Every structure is written in C-alpha cells, then in structure tokens.
Amino acid sequence: MTDVQGAAISRLRAAGCVFAEEEAEILAEASAGADDLAAMVGRRAAGEPLEQVVGYADFCGVRVRLRPGVFVPRVRSELLVRLGAAAVRPGDVVVDLCCGSGALGLAVRHRVPGIVLHAADVDPVAVACARDNLPGGAVHQGDLFAALPPGLRGRVTLLLANVPYVATRHLPFLPAEARDHEPRTALDGGDDGLAVFRAVAAGAAHWLAPGGLLISEITEAQTGPALAAAAGNGLTPTITTDDDLDARAIVSRQP
Numbered sequence: 001m002t003d004v005q006g007a008a009i010s011r012l013r014a015a016g017c018v019f020a021e022e023e024a025e026i027l028a029e030a031s032a033g034a035d036d037l038a039a040m041v042g043r044r045a046a047g048e049p050l051e052q053v054v055g056y057a058d059f060c061g062v063r064v065r066l067r068p069g070v071f072v073p074r075v076r077s078e079l080l081v082r083l084g085a086a087a088v089r090p091g092d093v094v095v096d097l098c099c100g101s102g103a104l105g106l107a108v109r110h111r112v113p114g115i116v117l118h119a120a121d122v123d124p125v126a127v128a129c130a131r132d133n134l135p136g137g138a139v140h141q142g143d144l145f146a147a148l149p150p151g152l153r154g155r156v157t158l159l160l161a162n163v164p165y166v167a168t169r170h171l172p173f174l175p176a177e178a179r180d181h182e183p184r185t186a187l188d189g190g191d192d193g194l195a196v197f198r199a200v201a202a203g204a205a206h207w208l209a210p211g212g213l214l215i216s217e218i219t220e221a222q223t224g225p226a227l228a229a230a231a232g233n234g235l236t237p238t239i240t241t242d243d244d245l246d247a248r249a250i251v252s253r254q255p
C-alpha cells in the first residue's frame, strides 16, 4: 500500500466509511493520479455516493456510466431487468421511461441484444448520462410519454418505468447519500409515492402493443393502490417479489 492510499483510507475511515479499504482501492483505480485521488476521496468523505465519484456503477452485469446528480441504479432493480428481459425478443420495442442513467434499458439490451431501445427522462442531466450509456441510441428528454416519438404508439412490447416512488413524507428518512446527492425528482412520488406511477399507468395503454408489459418497482404498502391504478386503466396487473433482493415489481399486461 502506498502512503497516498494509506492517507485515503484514514480520511475515509474518519468520515465514517465502513468499507474504507475497499473504497480507497476503487477510488485509486478510478483516479488519474495522487491529486485526483485526493479530490475524489474528499468528495466521498463529504458524503457523495461512491458511484457518482468514480463515475460508474456495476449493475446487472453491465458497467453503467454515472454523473454527479444522477440516480444510482439500485441492486434491487435487477428484478425489473430479469422480468423485462424474459418478456422480449430481438426486434421488440423496449422503452425505459424515467430512465435516469439508462441502466435498466442497457441491462435488458445486454441480455437480449437486438431489441429496439428508447429511453426518456425529464431531467437533462439524466438524459446526458443516458446518452453516455447509449451512444447513438434513442434517448429523449421530456415529461413521461410526451418525450417519446409518436410513432411508438401501440408498438411498445416492454415499458420499463422505475418511477420515483418514495412518499414525500418519507424523504427525510432516506440515507443522506440519496437525500443530498440524488435529485428530488428522482425520488419524490408524492403523497403516497404513486403519483408518477398513476400517470404512467394512465398513459401506458396508448403506447403498449397488444400483450405488452408495463413493469415498475413499488413498496409493499403501495401494492393495493398500485394494482387498482393499473386495473383502472384497463391493464391486467400481477405482483412479483424477490426476497433476496428485497424487491417488489408490479407487472401490468395490455390485453
């Protein structure tokens, strides 16, 4: 271990990082030299998520590029990727709505090369980040479906929508990394956390192909109202959970 790395470990430990050694190694690998490492350690010690500091997250077998201020893909979202990938074949249209970094669409495409992937987000920083990850791909900016090319109406086989779903009153209880370094638009789902999901469910029927799926992550407490929102918009919803990932998905099928 070099003196520089030793100093990095000490600084991270002093800042309360539980995995100071491992993080120092990751930061050293990602840095361009001693000054760069010191700057990165400073950002991490100040509470910025490790993935934003190093500029990437490893998610579902793909390395996803990240920018400061962009939602860090969560391990639990692997459930959405697994369910989505199982439902599509090459040539199918897949939309990653509320795409953030584009991690979900990228991971589905990694599993099923040949899908026709579109991604969209309202946040210009997220859109720039998704363009980093999907170079030459179709990444659109705008509010939910308004961002999508009208030609996709009725042709979407898979609509992934990992919408913000934290109830507003729960935001203060999120870890500081999320609260302070991820934008509120990426987290805040309104009164019961389902405001954006309801808007997506309301529009989905116009965009899904017959038999197409809308897949979203929710909490256990949101199960009943989320099922009602999907069914109320003509979709047939089911719930899938994964205890190991602590994940719950609502999968809504277009008749």
Ligand SMILES: C[S@@+](CC[C@H](N)C(=O)[O-])C[C@H]1O[C@@H](n2cnc3c(N)ncnc32)[C@H](O)[C@@H]1O
Binding pocket: 071, 072, 073, 074, 077, 097, 098, 099, 100, 101, 102, 103, 104, 120, 121, 122, 123, 126, 142, 143, 144, 162, 163, 164, 165, 185, 186, 187, 196
């Ligand atoms: C929970 S993050 C998920 C990001 C990404 N799908 C992932 O799983 O890593 C939610 C994303 O929804 C976007 N978003 C919030 N409201 C939106 C809206 N009205 N239209 C489009 N995107 C929106 C946020 O900017 C954020 O990137």
